[in-house]
Amino acid sequence: MHHQVSCSNCGLDKICLPRGLSQQEIENISRVVKARRTLQRGEFIYHEGDNFKGVLAIKSGSAKLVANDPHGNEHILNILLPGELLGFDGLSSDLHQCSAIALETTSFCILPASNLDELFRNVPGLTRELFRHTGEKVNIDKDQLVLSKRPAEERLAYFLISLGDRLKKRGFSASAFTLSLTRQEIGNHLGLALETVSRLLKKFQQDDLIRVKNKLIEIKDPEGLKEILEP
Incomplete structure (x- = not known):
């Protein structure tokens, strides 16, 4: 028997998704969210240069966002924890500007790029949540830059x-x-x-x-x- 976990019965719904969504909004998201296979440490969620496929939510485990300099040296830009979102680096050009790599056994869900416009129309709370996550990322980047000195x-x-x-x-x-x-x-x-x-x-x-x-x-x-x- 195949068991499919949807947003409505996932234990992380209050972590990944906006608070106070109606049952209808949750069902709208559930219809388009795609579960991905579990990855092991060192496996790529996506590579730098990959086509943007959507916004991802870490369901369990953790991941690192990395970029390589011209000499091939890896630089860790950020650490992603359960319930946090990633993939925003692919929004501007439809190509990912860095790579995402599992730090341990990690599973994630994806809001496909092809369904984002539909979701923004049907689930206004999702738009607010994505803006909130983007704002948090700006604050983290600012703190990280100040701290580097x-x-x-x-x-x-x-x-x-x-x-x-x-x-x-x-x-x-x-x-x-x-x-x-x-x-x-x-x-x-x-x-x-x-x-x-x-x-x-x-x-x-x-x-x-x-x-x-x-x-x-x-x-x-x-x-x-x-x-x-x-x-």
Whole structure:
């Protein structure tokens, strides 16, 4: 028997989709949303240069958005968590300007590009939600740019606090979570050397701000981490 999960019975409907949608609006979305197969770590959700196929919602797992410089070096632009949307980099030219890669076992749904105009007409709340996600992305990019000029300790502290805050907004724990990135990837994202990331994680742990066990991060003293960011 084939079981199909629609927006109306998916446990992430309140995370991915606008609050307060009518049953009819949810059904309108359910009719066009396409579920995609589950990907494993390292598999591409889409490649830079691929045709824009639609807006995607991470259902489980996490992903990274990356761009390559002329020398072939990978730069991690953003990390996507459950309930977050991606694919906006393909809207302006109908070609994706970066690649999206699964960081762990990851599943996602897609609002196909061919149905977006229809959805915008039938589900006004969806338009507001997409604008809200775009606005959040602008704020994250701004904070990331400002932070790139700050000392290494502040960059890592902000990264951990920000991840916790984003998970909390989506109903997950803000103080204990699995970090799907390697330390090398964290360094790539923050513009820090691998040795610097390892040294700072050890320092934060010695200062009793966090506890690190393999990929599990426990934030023991969030206020202490935030004090690092204070001028």
